[in-house]
Amino acid sequence: MQHATETYDERLTAPRSWWVIAVLVGLSCALMLLPLGTLPLLGGLIGGTALASVLVSSYGSARIRVVAGSLVAGRARIPLTALGTPEILDPEEARAWRMHKADPRAFMLLRSYVPTAVRIPVTDPADPTPYVYVSTRAPERLVAALGQ
Known part of the structure; x- marks a missing residue:
């Protein structure tokens, strides 16, 4: 949504392939923790995917605006x-x-x-x-x- 004084607004989002890589990072973390059991495996999957997703999102959320x-x-x-x-x-x-x-x-x-x-x-x-x-x-x- 653009404000009355805003004439341009763009968000540079990361490409879809980067999100696939984030999931693959989570899988890699899960595989590293596989010898430790099921709970560490799930923790690695969730934690690794979440961390990689936060990094992709923060880098890919650059915003460009012409306002005021x-x-x-x-x-x-x-x-x-x-x-x-x-x-x-x-x-x-x-x-x-x-x-x-x-x-x-x-x-x-x-x-x-x-x-x-x-x-x-x-x-x-x-x-x-x-x-x-x-x-x-x-x-x-x-x-x-x-x-x-």
């Missing part, structure tokens, strides 16, 4: 007045900006399982961050929200 004149990407909140013209990155360009074109001073909310991204220059002279890189499944919508 700010870009909120993960824990960062950047006023739109400090940002330049956004650039939509196709999968190939996004990969390049994650790798050999990346600047270590940049703020990057990246998820490698999201193929597209938006790169936005930071125009505030007091901020040493050259640009903001945001993985997004809807780059056109994010750029449109940033332009409002």
Whole structure:
């Protein structure tokens, strides 16, 4: 649900295959505890799956919003007045900006399982961050929200 002042809201969830891996981690924990008996086996299955699921969920719950004149990407909140013209990155360009074109001073909310991204220059002279890189499944919508 979007609020009246909110123009864009996206949650970057982890891919389904990661949830399968979380279950496999639980099975592995259960197998490690198999020699100790049935109760430790069940504890390993439940505990391992729960722990792996919490890790997948926390990593996969990054949120991107444009709200009240700010870009909120993960824990960062950047006023739109400090940002330049956004650039939509196709999968190939996004990969390049994650790798050999990346600047270590940049703020990057990246998820490698999201193929597209938006790169936005930071125009505030007091901020040493050259640009903001945001993985997004809807780059056109994010750029449109940033332009409002």
